[in-house]
Amino acid sequence: MLIDFSFKNVRSFKDEVTFSMEVGEGITDYAKENTMSSGEIDVVKSSFIFGGNASGKTNVIRAFQLLRQIVVHGTPSELDLLPMDTFASAYGNTYFKIRFSKNKKIYDYIIKYNLGYIVNESLSVNNTVVFNRTIDDVIMPPLIKNLRESLRDNQPLLFFAQTNNVPEAKEAYEWFAQDILMPSLINNNLRNQQLFRPLHTNPELKEKILYFLRAADFNIKDIKTQEVILPISSDSDKSEKVLLLHCEHEGPDNISFTVDYEAESIGTRIFLLLIMTILENQNNSKLFLIDEFDRSLHPKLVNILLRIFNEWNRTGTQLIATTHDTDILDAPLRTDQIWFVDKSYDGVSTLDSAFDFNEQSIKDIKKNYQDGLYGADQIINDAMMKDILGISDHEEDAHHGETV
Numbered sequence: 159m160l161i162d163f164s165f166k167n168v169r170s171f172k173d174e175v176t177f178s179m180e181v182g183e184g185i186t187d188y189a190k191e192n193t194m195s196s197g198e199i200d201v202v203k204s205s206f207i208f209g210g211n212a213s214g215k216t217n218v219i220r221a222f223q224l225l226r227q228i229v230v231h232g233t234p235s236e237l238d239l240l241p242m243d244t245f246a247s248a249y250g251n252t253y254f255k256i257r258f259s260k261n262k263k264i265y266d267y268i269i270k271y272n273l274g275y276i277v278n279e280s281l282s283v284n285n286t287v288v289f290n291r292t293i294d295d296v297i298m299p300p301l302i303k304n305l306r307e308s309l310r311d312n313q314p315l316l317f318f319a320q321t322n323n324v325p326e327a328k329e330a331y332e333w334f335a336q337d338i339l340m341p342s343l344i345n346n347n348l349r350n351q352q353l354f355r356p357l358h359t360n361p362e363l364k365e366k367i368l369y370f371l372r373a374a375d376f377n378i379k380d381i382k383t384q385e386v387i388l389p390i391s392s393d394s395d396k397s398e399k400v401l402l403l404h405c406e407h408e409g410p411d412n413i414s415f416t417v418d419y420e421a422e423s424i425g426t427r428i429f430l431l432l433i434m435t436i437l438e439n440q441n442n443s444k445l446f447l448i449d450e451f452d453r454s455l456h457p458k459l460v461n462i463l464l465r466i467f468n469e470w471n472r473t474g475t476q477l478i479a480t481t482h483d484t485d486i487l488d489a490p491l492r493t494d495q496i497w498f499v500d501k502s503y504d505g506v507s508t509l510d511s512a513f514d515f516n517e518q519s520i521k522d523i524k525k526n527y528q529d530g531l532y533g534a535d536q537i538i539n540d541a542m543m544k545d546i547l548g549i550s551d552h553e554e555d556a557h558h559g560e561t562v
Contacts, residue, residue: 159196159259159474160445165221166253170214170507172245174253177218179205179476182494182513191469192492196259202495204467204477206451206486207509208527209499214507215480218499219449222338222478225254228269229334232317236310239273246505251277260333260443267316267330275311281319281330288326291315299324340447341435353431354419356438358383358401366437367430374433374459376426379414380406425455436466436475443474451479452486464489487524496523 159179166174179201181193193202209215220243227241242252253270263283270278280290290297296315298306302322309318319327341353357364364381371378382404390396403419405426419427435446446467452460460483467477468490487496496512512523 159194159201159443160476160478161196161199161201161257161259161264163222163257164253164255165225167244167250168221168224168252169217169243169245170501170505171217171221171509172506173508175507175509177205177478177497177509178511179478180494182492182511185492185494185513187492188468188490191490192495194471194474196474197262197264199259199264201476202492203471203475204464204479205495205497206491207478207480207497207499208482208484209480209501213499213501215499216449217507218509219340219447219478219480221254222447223340224252225256225269226334226338228254228271228314229267229316229331232314233310233312236312238312240271240276240312242271242273258333260329260337263329265326265330265333269314269316276314279315281316281327283326283330288324289315289319299327337443338445338447339435339439341431342449353435354383354401354403357381357403357434358385360438363434363438367434370433370437371430374429374462376429377407378405378426379408381430382406382416424453425459428453428455429459432463439475441473444476446475446477446479448477448479451477451481452483457485460486461489464491484524484528487520487527491520493520493523496520498527 161180162176162178164174164176165171181189181200181202192204193200195201207215207218224241224243233240244250244252249272251270251272253268255266255268257264257266259265264285266280266282266285268278268280269276275293276291278292281288287297289299296306296309298309298315299319301324302319305318305322309315316327316330320331357367368378368381384402384404385399386402387397388400390398404416405419405422406414406416409415419430422430432448451463455463464486467475494511494513498510498512499507500510501507515523515526
């Protein structure tokens with residue numbers, strides 16, 4: 159369960175920003191439906207990040223992805239560079255700080271690094287230090303204190319400690335590796351991901367998915383899976399197993415027909431992917447990170463997904479999603495669930511909570527956002543567009559006066 163996340167020098171975020179799931183003080187709206195507790199800390203079940211195109215809202219998801227990559231995969235050798243995606247591709251340190259809850263314990267993890275080495279790294283559990291590392295000194299976990307010389311400068315100590323069975327590090331590592339889910343809603347080619355494999359191996363899960371699709375008014379009566387061996391395009395001498403999906407639809411006169419998964423509409427593919435991932439993990443606390451959450455989905459389907467993550471959520475699962483769809487602001491949401499990303503003329507993104515604007519009403523938030531008061535809207539300069547198209551104000555006025 160995520161509590162808060164800070165980062166610096168990641169893509170368009172040059173300066174440190176903090177994204178928090180903690181509830182805003184004094185907000186009582188939808189407390190039962192949209193919030194949950196982790197010990198003495200109350201958090202929201204979902205948050206939505208708004209912003210214009212190229213504002214940097216996707217880079218918030220990218221920051222989570224980059225931190226997860228560092229923790230889960232480490233570095234294979236001292237010859238490898240640490241993964242970075244810095245502001246303007248410049249040199250400098252990248253910084254992450256994250257606080258989360260797992261098994262009723264609060265974890266604090268910090269890492270600051272550059273391409274060649276880790277500058278600072280620490281892990282605490284319930285405010286007790288497990289390890290702390292600087293350039294000059296390392297406080298190792300007691301279980302592996304004799305392995306100090308085996309720790310490479312470019313190796314995350316969290317990865318190293320979990321590899322050597324330090325319990326606190328193993329639990330923190332499992333949160334990054336297993337509890338963060340990032341189902342891609344764009345370019346989810348079956349050759350490039352294995353998210354749909356449970357459909358092939360778990361008949362009970364498939365039946366649940368089909369039941370849910372029928373309830374959501376999708377005309378899909380069955381999903382057939384088939385494993386085939388195909389050559390790898392980059393190396394024709396090698397092959398790989400690929401899972402193919404075919405959706406069986408009910409046609410006229412009770413005659414069924416099948417459609418390849420990749421020939422289905424974008425909305426159908428997105429909904430199928432989301433529902434499969436949700437149902438597969440419905441008994442576990444997960445953090446879903448979804449870019450363009452509402453992409454190609456009917457508003458009623460978006461509303462159902464909101465109810466799944468908020469009102470019907472009893473497992474501690476959370477959702478963080480980017481979106482353009484201001485209609486989401488008509489749903490039963492709180493101001494501490496809404497965030498805005500804006501980008502300055504210097505290309506630097508900022509991240510702000512709607513709660514910090516002291517607005518009490520989501521309706522006010524929606525109107526002010528659409529009016530550009532939070533600086534996170536898409537600003538269209540009509541005059542510049544007309545200029546490059548060679549259209550004068552006189553011509554435009556004359557056109558509007560024409561009768562068709």
